[in-house]
Amino acid sequence: MKARPMNAAQSENGVALIIVLLLLAVMSGLVTGMTMNGHVEIAMAANEISYAGARAAAEAGMNRAIEQILDDTTTNLLAGPDGAVDAANAAASVNADNGSIAFLIGSAGPYALGTSGQYTYSIRIFDDDDPALYPSALTAAQLTAMGEDGSAYTSANDRLILRSTGFGPSGTTVRVSRVLESVDNVSTSTTTTTTLSNPAILVNGDLVVTGNIGVSGLSANVHANGDMAISGNSAAVDGAATAVGTFTANNNWHAGGAQGGGRPTVNVPNINALDYLSHADYILKADGTKTLPNGAVCGAPCSQWTMSGGMWRITGNSANDGTFFSYAPVHISGSPGSAKAPKSLSVIATGSIEISGSPYFKPENSAKLQFVTDGDLTISGNVDADDVTSVEGQILVREQIKISGNPDIQGQIIAQNVPSVSTAVTDNTISGHAHVLYNGSFGAISTTTTTTTTGPPTYVNNVSGWLES
8 A cells, every 4th residue: 555645734743743842851951950050059158158157257266366365464375374385396295285375265176156066166376487377488588577587486576376267067167367466575673783892702692700710912801692690709801891681790800891781782703614614624524534625535634533432532642733624523632732832723613622631722724713613612621722922813612612620712712602402511601710812813893784584574465467268
């Protein structure tokens, strides 16, 4: 059979179907696109809400921090409430509170914004050259321009960075920062100390004289920056005898100059044996070895020195000339030298020095140092530290002095009287029949001005600038 040809109506119906299907496809695409666009818009709106919430949290944290910081005037905010840092060890426990203001807020962060806990914030203070603030290390030129030192632990320019970080859903994070200027103010007092004389004996504390001391010469003055008590029956000082505190003496006491308490403080230099190491000809080490300054073994010049009980000793009647620096206590109990030929022997020691027996000494070095000790000085027996050629020596003691027996000393004695580390001597005392001759060859002790911190530092805090990321 032959197929019947399609008439016009049937042909048009087929085309219409195709057009309808195409329209349905287009409409479906439009609906799908609009649906997807709606989802994107909803996600973008959610992100905006999260960002706005996180930013609000960051701003809330910033405002809260500023309120607390401006009220605090006693804390080094970079170092934290303990005021301590350990720049050499970032993991040190003292660094745990660095830059934290939890002590001001009352608890450690993060802190919640509102009751839901959906948005939180944290607060941290950085030095403005802290590497954590920058994607790459600051150059030396940049640090110089900032007035900084390159350390995240100390602020050289009093400028810090206060950062508040807000957190929201889906990891949303917003950081806002402000410049925090924290200027420290230190309360100080200034004291000017002068010497009215060039004393033969100067003690930065109390001095008790119980023997028949004799002090003579052009600068035969004795001064104590504490109290002075003289009870010797025949004690005599050709110059002045003065004290900052009280002054007491018996009726048989004689002074050729002014005497009494309530006098101005006389400046006492800081005494440190290592400051005089350059004068040493020979080194006596704490491990019992004897060397030259260059480290070579010291032979014959050190032969009279022996180590016993952790102490360097001379026990015989002979000794070599020289300036000996000891890293251990020293005890000289022999009798080297003579009145006509005193030994040119000086001792500088980080430990205490004890001199007994009947030795004759004179200073060996160009500085005329006779004895220098970071500990105590004990002189007893018939020690003779004067020189037939009238060369005056200087005795410098960081802790305390104890002089007894019948010593003859030519020169100046200064005791700094710092708190005792050595327990050989605990008070400054002179007893027996000690005689000191001093003509003032070391010159007057200079006038000095001392600035003393009278209280903990206070801080003035201000904020400026704004940075958001």
